[in-house]
Structure formats: C-alpha cells, structure tokens
Amino acid sequence: MTGDGRAGRHVGSGRGGLGRRRALTLGAAGALAALAPLAPLTGCTVERREDRDGSGADGEWVSPFTGEAGGEPGQxxxxxxxxxxxxxxxxxxxxxxxxxxxxxxxxxxxxxxxxxxxxxxxxxxxxxxxxxxxxxxxxxxxxxxxxxxxxxxxxxxxxxxxxxxxxxxxxxxxxxxxxxxxxxxxxxxxxxxxxxTAPEASEAADIGFVFGAAPEDGGEPVDEREVSYANAGFGFRWDAAAGRWAVALDGEATELTASTVVLQYVTVRPSEFGDGAGHITPYTETVGSGDAEVLRDGRSYPARWRRRSERRGTAFTDQDGQPSRFAPGPVWVVFLPA
The missing domain is CATH 3.50.90.10 (YerB-like)
Structure with missing residues (x-):
C-alpha cells in the first residue's frame, strides 16, 4: 500500500510518452515565445550575496532561500x-x-x-x-x-x-x-x-539563488500569468499594494503569496512507476538546462537555468549571461514541460 492508502503498482516506463498532451494556457505559451532565443549560459560563478558565509552587510544571517535578513540558520x-x-x-x-x-x-x-x-x-x-x-x-x-x-x-x-x-x-x-x-x-x-527526530539534517546553504534589486531595464509588465498541467492550474496575479504575487489554485484565489515566481521549463518523462489506477508517474528532470521565466515586481524576465549535478543548486541567468536577481521573500518554482 502507498502512504495514500492505495495499492501501488510498478509499471514499465516505455518510450511513448505519457499518452496525453500536457496543457499550457495561453499565458504560458506567450511566455515560451518570449523566451527564445537566449544567450547561452557561461561558466560564471553565481553569488547569492557578497558574503557567501550567510551573513549580510551588517552581520545578520541572510536566508539563501528567500534573501531575507534576520533569524538564524535552520535545518x-x-x-x-x-x-x-x-x-x-x-x-x-x-x-x-x-x-x-x-x-x-x-x-x-x-x-x-x-x-x-x-x-x-x-x-x-x-x-x-x-x-x-x-x-x-x-x-x-x-x-x-x-x-x-x-x-x-x-x-x-x-x-x-x-x-x-x-x-x-x-x-x-x-x-x-x-x-x-x-x-x-x-x-x-x-x-x-x-x-x-532528525538532528543531523543539513542547515540551509546556498542553492544558487541570487537576490537583489530588479534590473533597471528589460522585462515586460505582467499583471497575471497562468500555467497548467492537464488537470491542475496555477495563477499568479501581481498585487502592487502588497508587493507580492497572489497565488490562485485551479482558478480559486488563496491566501498564498510569493515575492518571486519562477516558471522553469524542464524535461518531464515517464518513470518506471505508476499508481493503482494505471497512470504512469512522471519524472521531472531538474538536472540539466533550459528556459525559464522570472516573475518579480510585476514584470516578467526571460532567463536560462542550469543545474550541473544533483548535489548542486540551480543557476538562473538573464539574456546577457548574468545572474537573474530574485526579489527577497518567498519563492515559488513551477516545473513545466519544455
């Protein structure tokens, strides 16, 4: 039995895909058109901040996941x-x-x-x-x-x-x-x-995110972006008063918000597993490279992503090959099929 209380099923992976087309809304399709072509990634060193030991300019700890100062490193x-x-x-x-x-x-x-x-x-x-x-x-x-x-x-x-x-x-x-x-x-x-129960769990460390001021030029104004899978939709609407993206799930508003939203286009292939209803489990490949779209401050910025190995984080770069800067605060990363 799975942890969901259903019988698990092991199935062959095959090469015929998932047997259906994953849907993208017009908003995401437009984003894809805006992404190409981009400058190739170079072997730049991605810096989250000047002090890579986790401290900000005033000595405060800076979260590598949100770019926010204050608090202490946590597991x-x-x-x-x-x-x-x-x-x-x-x-x-x-x-x-x-x-x-x-x-x-x-x-x-x-x-x-x-x-x-x-x-x-x-x-x-x-x-x-x-x-x-x-x-x-x-x-x-x-x-x-x-x-x-x-x-x-x-x-x-x-x-x-x-x-x-x-x-x-x-x-x-x-x-x-x-x-x-x-x-x-x-x-x-x-x-x-x-x-x-896990006292040896790792503390937060650099995973490649860079936080800072928005670029002075580039990007396109965006009030809302919608993306979807075949049976799940996500909407991100810019709330200027709050300075956050309001998150909608399947068209329904929620209390959830994000400072930065990353739409990351990845390879999604069949895995060797499936559920009790006969559906093949997708495998989302997060090692590799591809296109991305960074939403922050009511604007959309085309980007590229690269993750060289499982043990490394993901570097996001702009059209000039420079690190894409995220807005400090919670980050949502949506994996979409390339």
Whole structure:
C-alpha cells in the first residue's frame, strides 16, 4: 500500500510518452515565445550575496532561500504537500521559504514546501513522495523529508537516498490525522517534532539563488500569468499594494503569496512507476538546462537555468549571461514541460 492508502503498482516506463498532451494556457505559451532565443549560459560563478558565509552587510544571517535578513540558520525540512481540491486550504504553506510545483499522475500536481528556521505549528495535508523528489532535494545536502509514504517499489530508493526521510511510521509523534477532513487529505505534520527526530539534517546553504534589486531595464509588465498541467492550474496575479504575487489554485484565489515566481521549463518523462489506477508517474528532470521565466515586481524576465549535478543548486541567468536577481521573500518554482 502507498502512504495514500492505495495499492501501488510498478509499471514499465516505455518510450511513448505519457499518452496525453500536457496543457499550457495561453499565458504560458506567450511566455515560451518570449523566451527564445537566449544567450547561452557561461561558466560564471553565481553569488547569492557578497558574503557567501550567510551573513549580510551588517552581520545578520541572510536566508539563501528567500534573501531575507534576520533569524538564524535552520535545518532544512521539505514536506510533500497535497494539492488536490479536497486538500485545500493547505495549512502552513504560507510559511514556506520555497515552494516547488511538480506534475504527478493524471496531470495532477503536488507541492514540495521547503522550510529553514521559520516553522509553522503544522503543515499539510502531507502526501506521498515521488522518485524525482530525490533528485530535486539532493541540492539541500541531507535535508529532512516529511511524506506520507510511497509506492513499494520506490521505498528502497527513498531509504537509500542521502536524506533524513521521516514518514509517519518513522516519526509517529510528529503526525496526526485531522478528524474534520476526509482521508487521505487529512494527514498533518508538526515540523518541530519531526526535526527533533532528525538532528543531523543539513542547515540551509546556498542553492544558487541570487537576490537583489530588479534590473533597471528589460522585462515586460505582467499583471497575471497562468500555467497548467492537464488537470491542475496555477495563477499568479501581481498585487502592487502588497508587493507580492497572489497565488490562485485551479482558478480559486488563496491566501498564498510569493515575492518571486519562477516558471522553469524542464524535461518531464515517464518513470518506471505508476499508481493503482494505471497512470504512469512522471519524472521531472531538474538536472540539466533550459528556459525559464522570472516573475518579480510585476514584470516578467526571460532567463536560462542550469543545474550541473544533483548535489548542486540551480543557476538562473538573464539574456546577457548574468545572474537573474530574485526579489527577497518567498519563492515559488513551477516545473513545466519544455
């Protein structure tokens, strides 16, 4: 059984794709047209800030995930968060430093919420892990991972991964079921209790993000950008008064916001796994290079991304090959099929 309470199924990967076309809205299609062509990536050294030891100009610690000063370095905790309509509103997602959006079976989506230092009382609903999560999370060295379980064939890979994986059976006191919600959308985790079971989880460190003032020129004004998978949509509307992007899920407004939104175009291929309904699990490749779009301060900036290996973070560069600067604050990265 998977952590979602369904029977897992191991299927062949095949070469025929996922058997369906992943949909992009007109907003995303327009973004793709605006991205080409871009200058090739050069071997530049990406600097998050002048002091790469984590301190800002006044000696305060600066978060490598948000670019915000203050606080102290914290251990990295990644939580697999449900994004099906019955799971909303999610809890604790607004406190995440970094949110990754990924496609799963049947064109649905899951979120990977990353925390380091600032921890809410609970996060969820928590759902199951996927194979591509292991590649994505390796950039954080050895983070803690909260997830509800995984398909039986995937469990050996998760157990062998260099991460402190903590499903409910490994940290029972850190999880609880909310009786007001229906299973499987009712599992929540206490981040502090979970991290107490993983004292050796890595602290936050540089993953390639660069924060700073917006470019003085370039970019296009954008009030709203919408992107989607076959059965999951995401909208980002610029709220000038708040200085943030307001996040909509499947067309419904939420309380979630982001200072920077990155639309990262990646290879999404079939994996060797599938769910109990016969849907093949997509594998999102986050090592490599490709196009991206950086949304900040009500403008859109074309970019390129490169991640050289699993153990390294992702460098984002502009059309001149210089580091793309993010606005300080929470970052959302949406993985879209190239």
């Amino acid at each position: 990295v905790l990644a939580v697999k968060v449900d994004n099906a309509p019955p799971a909303r509103p999610q809890v604790g997602l607004d406190a995440a430093d970094l949110v990754y959006v990924e496609e799963v079976e049947a064109g649905l989506s899951r979120l990977v919420a990353v925390y380091a230092g600032r921890l809410p009382e609970r996060v969820g609903p928590v759902r199951s892990a996927r194979e591509s999560d292991l590649e994505l999370l390796r950039q954080f060295d050895e983070p803690a991972l909260a997830f509800s379980g995984a398909q039986s064939g995937l469990l050996p890979l998760i157990e062998a991964a260099p991460a402190h994986t903590r499903p409910p059976e490994a940290a029972p006191d850190a999880y609880h079921r909310d009786p007001e919600r229906a299973a499987p959308h009712n599992l929540f985790v206490d981040p502090r209790a979970l991290l107490a």
